[in-house]
Amino acid sequence: MEPSKNQKSVDGPDHDVPSDRSAQDRWIAQLEERLIDSERLACVGELTSTMTHEFNNLLMTILNYAKLGMRHKDEATREKALSRILDAANRGAKITSLVLGLARPGTGNLDPIDLVATVNDALVLLEKELQKYRIDVQKELSSVPVILGSASQLQRLLLNLITNARQAIKENGTIRIIVKHEPKTDSVVLTVRDNGAGIPKEVLPKIFDRFFTTKSGPDASGKGGTGLGLTACKQIIDEHRGRIRVESTVGKGTAFSIRFPVANTARATPAA
Known part of the structure; x- marks a missing residue:
């Protein structure tokens, strides 16, 4: 036409x-x-x-x-x-x-996802990089109900959050990854916490804005600096009906906490 x-x-x-x-x-x-x-x-x-x-x-x-x-x-x-x-x-x-x-x-379909397994898969991909920068990864992964999601999208979310945490630390630091069930809200909570540089209070409201970045460009590993990583994270979270909270203190670190609703398995599409 x-x-x-x-x-x-x-x-x-x-x-x-x-x-x-x-x-x-x-x-x-x-x-x-x-x-x-x-x-x-x-x-x-x-x-x-x-x-x-x-x-x-x-x-x-x-x-x-x-x-x-x-x-x-x-x-x-x-x-x-x-x-x-x-x-x-x-x-x-x-x-x-x-x-x-x-x-x-992505196909657009949301399948039952084990978030603990997804975290472990992401760490397989980032294991050597985290070792290179001497990052200690501490995991607190509880047995949790499945959520409805896209495995590849959630993988991207985790890769972005863990890579951001590693970049905030630079070298010789700690990343804590916590997955737990919150019965009160019937949600699965994923937290990625680092002890890096932290985010200034005036910058915090802008971090999910498209093209906003505090980095001058990619780091030595070739990652970051586009201003699209956290924008993509926010979109993925929204598509999964999740909610994100960010807490940060300059000089102490940052924590990204995401709540995903527990899957109604009776309505879930079986994973392929």
Whole structure:
């Protein structure tokens, strides 16, 4: 269908802004969707560089233990070698599955999700990076009811929050990740707390604004500085009917606490 005389195309960001108000709203919505999708792909790209080094280490482990098994004929040594090879291969398969899940665009379906398992999966992807910066991760993960959600979206949420916490600390600090059930509100509460630099009071209201950032650009790991990470987090939380609270003290650290409603499993779509 051809655009009207007072309405220009809204097919992409390279076109002029439409003059019609409703078309402008659609145009802005399209741009926002593309920005968030770009952030998702950037997240995958940032992980790829880290995972390349990780896969090299896994391959070296497999090769070295394969050679050990070939050199030694005794059953105990071969069993040890095969066990280490299997562990490395399983880790590689796990990482591949998680990265591919992040790369796929969301279907819009919300499935029953175990938030504790999602936290552990995120830490698999960030383990080497956190070790590099000497970050101590303390987990307080209780057995909680499932929530309705998108596994890949919640993974992105966690990756952003944990990476932000690591960047606030820089090196030699602690990140506490807490998952608990709150019976009073029938919600699952996820908290990511760091002992980093903290956020000034005047900056706090702006942290979820699109393109707002206090960083001059990506850090040494190639992450951050776009001003889209926390915007994407807020969108993911809203799509999951969650609520977020941020507490921060300059020089002491920041805590992001998110409440997700417990799933009504009778109405939940079974996970694939």
